[in-house]
Amino acid sequence: MTQISNASILPKFAQLTIQGEDAEKFFQGQLTCDVTKLGLSYQAAAIGNLKGRIEFGIWIKKQAEKQYDVVISADCADALQAHLKKYGAFSKFETSAPTPIYPCVLDNVPTFSHKDDHNTTEDTQAWMQCSIATGNYWIVAATQGEFQPQELRLHQRGGMDYDKGCYLGQEVIARIYFKSAPKAFLHYVKGTGEVPAAGNKIDKIQVVNAMKNDEGFIALVVARPEQLAESDLSILDLPAALQVDVARPK
Incomplete structure (x- = not known):
C-alpha cells in the first residue's frame, strides 16, 4: 500500500x-558539478554513491575564497556531516555543525535565507510550489540512493559536469550519459486524492516530491512517458530547459 x-x-x-x-x-x-565554476548563487548539485545514484542532493555556493555553503534537507544533514568527515579525513578543511536555513522565493526563484522572517509556513509552501513547478527537487532521507542524476534532469540545470574528472559514482553516471539514456525521468504532474509521500510509488511512477493543492496534489515524479500516459495523472509543463530530451545531444 x-x-x-x-x-x-x-x-x-x-x-x-x-x-x-x-x-x-x-x-x-565529490560533487557532480564543477566546483571551480561556482559563484555566489546556490547551484543544485549532488554527491553520488558508487552505484551512480544521488546519496546527497544539495545546493552549494562559494561564499568566499576556500569557503563553501552547502544546503541540504535537515534529515540528511548529520549523514552528510559524517560523510564529509569520513572522506575528508586527510584533507585540510573544517565543517561547521548544521544550522537551520529557511526556504523562500525571491524574484520568482526558490532559494534560502537565514532571516527569521522567512521562517514561516507561507514561505515554505511558496518555495515548495515554486520548486515543484521548476524541477527544483529536494532529496530527503527516504529518497537517498533512489535516483540517478540524469533521471532528475540535474545535467539540464547546470548541476553536472562530464569533463571535470573523477568523483563518486562518476563511472556509472558517465556510462549512462555517453552510452545510453534513462528510460524514466523527471516530470511535473498533478493528481487527485491524498498527497503521496516522497519515495513512494503511484503504480510504477516514483514520487520525488509532492504537496497538496486545492484539487489534490502537485508532484515531481520519475516515470517513463508511457507509464504516465496510462495513469490518472496530468502532465504539466516544466521550464523549457527541462522539456528537452534527457539523452546526450548527438
Missing part, C-alpha cells in the same frame, strides 16, 4: 559551511 505524507509536515533544511585549504579540491572529487 502506498503511504501518504502528512500535508502539515513541511520540509526543513540545514546549512553546513566547509572552509579550508583543501575545500575546493575535496569537493571537486
